Amino acid sequence: MPKKTYRYILFYKPYGVLSQFSKDTPSQKTLQDYISVPDVYPVGRLDCDSEGLLLLTNHGQLQHRLCHPSFGHPRTYLVQVERIPDTTALSNLEQGVLIKNYRTKPAKVKLLSQEPLLPPRIPPIRFRKNVPTAWLEMTLNEGKNRQVRRMTASVGFPTLRLVRIQIADLNLGDLQVGEWRDLIASEVKLLQKFAF
CATH class of the missing domain: 3.30.70.580 (Pseudouridine synthase I, catalytic domain, N-terminal subdomain)
Structure with missing residues (x-):
């Protein structure tokens, strides 16, 4: 064979x-x-x-x-969120947040100083003139359903765009x-x- x-x-x-x-x-x-x-x-x-x-x-x-x-491996995302997260929100994301009776594992979270070089999304995200946005780089070692979106929403900064850039x-x-x-x-x- x-x-x-x-x-x-x-x-x-x-x-x-x-x-x-x-x-x-x-x-x-x-x-x-x-x-x-x-x-x-x-x-x-x-x-x-x-x-x-x-x-x-x-x-x-x-x-x-x-x-x-049980075989966690890192996954890294670029995440555009509504408004600009403060240090408390970033710290909470790093330590783990409670989502539907589950506490997420610690993650690496970095607020980016400028927008990453990405191709434009088609269609583009909704743009609101009076609401600024920010970009985060998030690395998780787990992959629950819609986890990144639920995490950023739980600390008050909804995800507008999500791009996975790395797996392991x-x-x-x-x-x-x-x-x-x-x-x-x-x-x-x-x-x-x-x-x-």
């Missing part, structure tokens, strides 16, 4: 795309509209209204280990929105250290 060839794919998921291949409605964009590789599946999810790095593979054991809560040692690099590429051998090795 031939040895199975594993594929590991990085994809820059656009806003408004579901992290699945099946279509619920003909007009809804899914991974099927961008990736024509058979039998690969996303490792974790990015919500429809989130953008950025998505990892896909046909390596079931690695997928399971990376998704299982993998980052967006030169990928453009809607593009994907296979991991190179050295990246696969880095990834496997988190899973085996």
